[in-house]
Amino acid sequence: MNVLNISTRSKQYPLFIGKGLRYRVGELLKEMNRSYSKYLIITDETVAPLYLQDVIDSLGEVVTHIVPNGEKAKSFDHYYSCLTTALENGLDRKSCIIALGGGVVGDLAGFAAASYMRGIGFIQVPTTLLAHDSSVGGKVAINHPLGKNMIGSFYQPDAVIYDVETFQSLPDVEWRSGFSEVIKHALIWDSSFYEELKREIPTINELKNIDLTSILEKAIGVKAEVVSQDEKETGIRAYLNFGHTLAHAIEAELGYGKVSHGEAVAIGMIFAMRVSEKHYEIKLPIESIEEWFKQLSLPIRIPSGLSADKLIERMKMDKKAMHGEIYMVLQKKIGEVETTSIDEKVLYLLLEKEIERGL
Structure with missing residues (x-):
């Protein structure tokens, strides 16, 4: 212990x-x-x-x-x-x-x-x-x-x-869901932790057959460090919501329980990285992460039947939204994120493109 x-x-x-x-x-x-x-x-x-x-x-x-x-x-x-x-x-x-x-x-x-x-x-x-x-x-x-x-x-x-x-x-869906949040902690805070996870856990089978104590201590350590600096989400604690703005919109729009939370977060993280590329005019390793997510059987596309209009309305209800503006946690590079407002028209176009990818 x-x-x-x-x-x-x-x-x-x-x-x-x-x-x-x-x-x-x-x-x-x-x-x-x-x-x-x-x-x-x-x-x-x-x-x-x-x-x-x-x-x-x-x-x-x-x-x-x-x-x-x-x-x-x-x-x-x-x-x-x-x-x-x-x-x-x-x-x-x-x-x-x-x-x-x-x-x-x-x-x-x-x-x-x-x-x-x-x-x-x-x-x-x-x-x-x-x-x-x-x-x-x-x-x-x-x-x-x-x-x-x-x-x-x-x-x-x-x-x-x-x-x-x-x-x-746990059923496999819960292993995937939980591991998605472990990945999130690495993506927002620690690039070396991300590389370790990607290298050591290519599929869910590896995850299920190792002693998870060390990995969980690192993931929990990220959460603990963030919370120690910002207990009530007035600043950097919002970073823990990386991928969650779209994820919560998907969960609410589909109906709670139709998709697991971690699976929705996986979709949300991919989308947040695409928004980040557009916003910062940078290149992130999205294709590599998508391939890894596929190996883990994590979803990477917005579920069919959802519209950009409806998702944006849900995103406006996100707790980070202020004065009708949508705020998202965006990625400057692996291990470094920030919270920023996103132009609704830009967001709509990116959502439309992401929905088309899933068709």
Whole structure:
């Protein structure tokens, strides 16, 4: 087991990463001198039969609440049901909500913890590769039909307990989705990390058959460094949204859950690089990255049936948008990005061209 220290302006907390940690949640919390009056574990219907009992056994008596699998769980109705469970079971200000699952469960449970009695204890126990990103940094939210993650808060957990053994139950789509965000961390921050990933992991099979601890520590290290400098996204934390402006538009336009988040981000990163080439009048290794993404079975084209007009309307609802202007994270070179406004007409033409590539 390794321990990373996550430091933000509002809180410092440990991230434990290793094998078999789901059996040691209670033990690790005792080592941290954390004492809670009651635990509510929020998990989903896929994770519950696999790992819920392991965590319960490590803690003793707990309350549990199971939500559906996927983005549909990040709704007002399921958020309300989480709070109802907390109230019905007498959780107080010394209680703790544990998120056991992927990024969806982490977002939902975290927002419930942030708003219940104006904030109670919160522990992340992620079970997916994608959650290496979402479990760190304190962004918690639910979706609205008009936009992804539009209702939420910044609320740091008390700890992250990351058991990499849980990856073995993931379907290939979740491996691809999670690895897409690992690649994102390399592309925005560390060119040598990008070269390492491209060299060492040409396909998902390689990813599934190596010890991921070192790679995840590097990816989480990027997230931790960014968040330590900018906890509430007033500056460089927006860099973590590289590829997400289009990705969120695609997810919202298709309907949440029709494409995995990481797959949408892969499409968004390719598009952001094309916008970057146009904006900065530079050449980026897009063709090489596209070939790598194909080997990884990551999508590189905008799904059919989506229009430039509709995507732009969605992009205007992005959290980075200001005064009706669309802002995107663009790439100057591998490992260096910035946030800048994009002319809507230029964006429309580039979207049209990218949609044609997919036909």
